[in-house]
Amino acid sequence: MHHVLLRRTLYISSRISSSSSPSKTIFTLSTLNFVTTSRKMATKSRTYNDAIDALNTLQTPFAVIEARRKAGVRPDATSVSEMRAYLSRIGYSPSDLDRLNIVHVAGTKGKGSTCAFVDSILSRYQSSHPSVLQKVGLFTSPHLIAVRERIRINSRPISEELFAKYFFEVWDRLESFSPSEEEEVLPKASKPIYARYLTLMSYHVFLSENVSAAVYETGIGGEYDATNVVPSPVASGISTLGIDHVFVLGKTVDKIAWHKAGIMKTGSPAFTIEQVPEAAAVLKSRAEEKGVELKVLGIDKRLEGVNVRPDANFQKKNATLAIALAETALKKLFGGEFKVDEAKLPKEFKEGIEQVVWRGRCEVKEEGNIIWHVDGAHTVDSLKMAARWFVTECGAREKKGGKKVLIFNQQGRSEAVDFLDGLCHTVKNADPEGKGFEEVIFCTNVTYAETGYKRDFVNHQYNPADIEKMTQQRIFAEKWSALDPDAKVRVIPSIEEALITARALAASDEKEGGQKVQALITGSLHLVGGALGILEKADAL
Ligand SMILES: Nc1ncnc2c1ncn2[C@@H]1O[C@H](COP(=O)(O)OP(=O)(O)OP(=O)(O)O)[C@@H](O)[C@H]1O
Numbered sequence: 001m002h003h004v005l006l007r008r009t010l011y012i013s014s015r016i017s018s019s020s021s022p023s024k025t026i027f028t029l030s031t032l033n034f035v036t037t038s039r040k041m042a043t044k045s046r047t048y049n050d051a052i053d054a055l056n057t058l059q060t061p062f063a064v065i066e067a068r069r070k071a072g073v074r075p076d077a078t079s080v081s082e083m084r085a086y087l088s089r090i091g092y093s094p095s096d097l098d099r100l101n102i103v104h105v106a107g108t109k110g111k112g113s114t115c116a117f118v119d120s121i122l123s124r125y126q127s128s129h130p131s132v133l134q135k136v137g138l139f140t141s142p143h144l145i146a147v148r149e150r151i152r153i154n155s156r157p158i159s160e161e162l163f164a165k166y167f168f169e170v171w172d173r174l175e176s177f178s179p180s181e182e183e184e185v186l187p188k189a190s191k192p193i194y195a196r197y198l199t200l201m202s203y204h205v206f207l208s209e210n211v212s213a214a215v216y217e218t219g220i221g222g223e224y225d226a227t228n229v230v231p232s233p234v235a236s237g238i239s240t241l242g243i244d245h246v247f248v249l250g251k252t253v254d255k256i257a258w259h260k261a262g263i264m265k266t267g268s269p270a271f272t273i274e275q276v277p278e279a280a281a282v283l284k285s286r287a288e289e290k291g292v293e294l295k296v297l298g299i300d301k302r303l304e305g306v307n308v309r310p311d312a313n314f315q316k317k318n319a320t321l322a323i324a325l326a327e328t329a330l331k332k333l334f335g336g337e338f339k340v341d342e343a344k345l346p347k348e349f350k351e352g353i354e355q356v357v358w359r360g361r362c363e364v365k366e367e368g369n370i371i372w373h374v375d376g377a378h379t380v381d382s383l384k385m386a387a388r389w390f391v392t393e394c395g396a397r398e399k400k401g402g403k404k405v406l407i408f409n410q411q412g413r414s415e416a417v418d419f420l421d422g423l424c425h426t427v428k429n430a431d432p433e434g435k436g437f438e439e440v441i442f443c444t445n446v447t448y449a450e451t452g453y454k455r456d457f458v459n460h461q462y463n464p465a466d467i468e469k470m471t472q473q474r475i476f477a478e479k480w481s482a483l484d485p486d487a488k489v490r491v492i493p494s495i496e497e498a499l500i501t502a503r504a505l506a507a508s509d510e511k512e513g514g515q516k517v518q519a520l521i522t523g524s525l526h527l528v529g530g531a532l533g534i535l536e537k538a539d540a541l
């Protein structure tokens, strides 16, 4: 094992000195902490693992993605008409989806958090009024630790058994459907790609399980997103808009806003929070076109005295949007029995917001001489937020003197190299001496050193050669060394080895009487999910 680690660990540093080989100090410790949580292979067929293996075959291979990118193919209205065809093949019509009382959320950042708040609030009404709200569904993406967490009932990921059951029911219905001659949209037995399959399956799960209200996060964009087959959502919400997925959605925020605005539906109330002017203008004109009254919400005054975590403006915006969405859903579900109190939030709202669980976002975990700060931010803006949160956390603990360590990755997006400036400078600027991260580790998203990806993270969408050669990580490393010549920068092949490295640094600091290491893990939800799985030596669901 040691040999593997040493051989595969690349060290790039402007401060590297030949007398102190870093690898020697790094890998003498902590290697015993090694965890292998790979699941036992299933023997019985059609298990959860079988479902995930089958699902993984629906990923678009890297070569196809590349070819499309080169040809400039972008999603269009056919993606939604195909979703309708698939829905019909598994036995539903779009109007069936209206039985789910869907709250639909789009946005560049804060979608998942907003959805989690709405779900958490509704779940509290579910427990106190099960006759009105039998079950609450939540559909989010991407997943952090296991695929099944994308589909939740009463806030809990559906069980492996339930996942496998519904997964294969959808599969079999698609396989056995015989298209009539006039139904030419899709070839026989075809299946939607990965994320769309899960969306389709979520409808089947929620309708079969008699969910009374379902909260849906869009995948990418809105107008052409697989979740946009719902004809009349209970409410639509648009969270913070910014730049992401530029290849699919366009390079400027107004183009991106056009896509996200596509979830607003005539006859359904729509809400957003304050946006940059270009985005706000597009949302407004799209709402007018559709005859939708779009409410733009300032931070909800009733949040005063509510413990929103993290205590940051962006999260208060997410909570504000969630309150409006939940109120609208509850008015519909309870009829006249639910009245909005403009002065004070009901206790279910306060508790729902304060006790929400949204893993991998602004999480802090203490472990020996290291404090892990874990956040899945992966856009320029959200990484700045994550960096601000990190420095506030470090300050809040009065541990400023401890070494700051960064573990970062973002796979498959060349623009990700631009994520680094904000991260680097936010941390430096917050330090009285202008000190940034002393140790910076770039790793791939491969979970384990020896066994590779956990099944739920298998990804065919990236260039395997890039991962093998750590091409992206080397680019990050070059960039960081230029941004901060004082930093020790490493490139490491797996998440597990990155954590081992950070733990070893913390252990050697401890020996020398140093303060607790402050580690930030960020840049990718895959990285963060893999890291949490390893840190918690389990599925961490
Ligand atoms: N309103 C916001 N504005 C800016 N950054 C945000 C906002 N909300 C959350 N973030 C940051 O983005 C990270 C991801 O949040 P969240 O999961 O809610 O977003 P998302 O829109 O679901 O993103 P994606 O699905 O693309 O991963 C958070 O950890 C936080 O750092």
Ligand SMILES: [Mg+2]
Residues within 6 Å of the ligand: 108, 244
């Ligand atoms: Mg996204």
Ligand SMILES: [Mg+2]
Residues within 6 Å of the ligand: 111, 112, 140, 141, 142, 217
């Ligand atoms: Mg999300």
